[in-house]
Amino acid sequence: MPQDSDFSQTVKVNLFELTNEELHHRLLNRAADERRLTHQILQLIAEVDQRKLYLPMAQASLFDYLVTLIGYTPASAQRRIDAARMMQQVPEVGSKIENGSLKLSQVSQVQKVLRLVRKTDNLQLLPDEKKDLLAKLENKTGAESELILAQEFKLPPQTQFRQKIQQDESVRIELTLSKEQIEIVERAKALLSHALPGATLAEVIVSLAERYVRTRVGAKSKSKGQTETKMKTEMKTETETNAEAWTKSSIDQGSTSAPEGTERQRRGVSKQAIPAAIKKNVLSRNQGCEFRDAKTGRVCGSKMFLEVDHVQPRFAGGGNEPFNLRPMCSSHNKFRYTAGC
Ligand SMILES: [Zn+2]
Known part of the structure; x- marks a missing residue:
């Protein structure tokens, strides 16, 4: 059998x-x-x-x-x-x-x-x-x-970019730089040689990224070790992306939930901006979009295109207090508004 x-x-x-x-x-x-x-x-x-x-x-x-x-x-x-x-x-x-x-x-x-x-x-x-x-x-x-x-389409020669996550969570990146691009990276490496003697190309790129991130989101988390540096760089870069995406979609609308911009104006609600420090704090939580499926309890968690959402909408009397604010991806921010949930 x-x-x-x-x-x-x-x-x-x-x-x-x-x-x-x-x-x-x-x-x-x-x-x-x-x-x-x-x-x-x-x-x-x-x-x-x-x-x-x-x-x-x-x-x-x-x-x-x-x-x-x-x-x-x-x-x-x-x-x-x-x-x-x-x-x-x-x-x-x-x-x-x-x-x-x-x-x-x-x-x-x-x-x-x-x-x-x-x-x-x-x-x-x-x-x-x-x-x-x-x-x-x-x-x-x-x-x-x-x-x-x-x-x-008369496309220029391929410069394929490959990225692979390895067993130890490091990321192997394969990319093509033009002659001009590698020259500028090498120049940065030379300028950094006092601060980073004998640094590899990867260390130079991370150091440049850290410097850029510090100029945009502050220096509150200085790197202590390589792994930590890597993690924090990723974290801060994400925050930066979020902040940029947020700024792009929201700043002209009075810095609140983007889709509410025109509606808010139609309803004549005050355009009082969320204080920058509070806004930064909400977007720096690094938890991603807090939209939750009411049936399954599943949380979105996306860290792309984050905006600041009012838990209690502004037109319903919600204010800019930190407890009334949460990060939400633009898709769910729009969805929440249109679906009225
Ligand atoms: Zn979402």
Whole structure:
């Protein structure tokens, strides 16, 4: 009588009995099933995206939702998001992924390039132009697609950046610097040589980052050791990013919860600014977004694009006292306001 654990063994035996042709066709069929399933998954992801279903579930973005609650790796999640969003503009993409003439990774390559040219050349393709571009990539390999895209958009040579978290939580970074860029880094290294004799490039970069952070958020936590330096640099950089994101979205609106800006003005509520020290203190807690899913108790925790949220909204009489303020990511700050929760 075979045990449960013998199942895989049984499958192995059965597979072993297949002829080469049977094995190949079985794999072909299963791969077709997989692509059909992928198409269905993309449709579901597109619908989740439309509904912003991830927000009430305490996820700051579709990406976070797919990684945290669905279980995709970051790269898999990004590929599916890219394809699902492309499918919303070019519906044929779904059937092409299903029949195998386009791969998820190719659609993702296209989206990546489109993001790049939108940023660098302010170039935005119409849905029909995207459709034509994708047609050129059908049945091409990843490398062929890369070349077609590079030529199509006259992209400069790739300077790929790689980052890998290692066993001891250190991060291995591989990056390309141009001749001019390495010269300026070397110059900084030379200028720092009195303070940091014999420093490695990594130590120079961290030291420069620390100096910059100190000029922006103060010197309250001076580094004591390398690990601590690394942690604090990350922490402070995050605070800085948050502060910058916050400033960008909020400062012109009277420094309170960003989405409330126009509404507040409409309602004629006072625009009294949150004192800078209190604001900095709220954003420096380093706990991330405090939005909580009322059903599961799950807290968002995102540290990106943090804003200061009023627990008791200002239009409902809430003030700028520290106990009435909390960090909240801009997605949840907007969501909370629009959903009235
Ligand atoms: Zn959030």
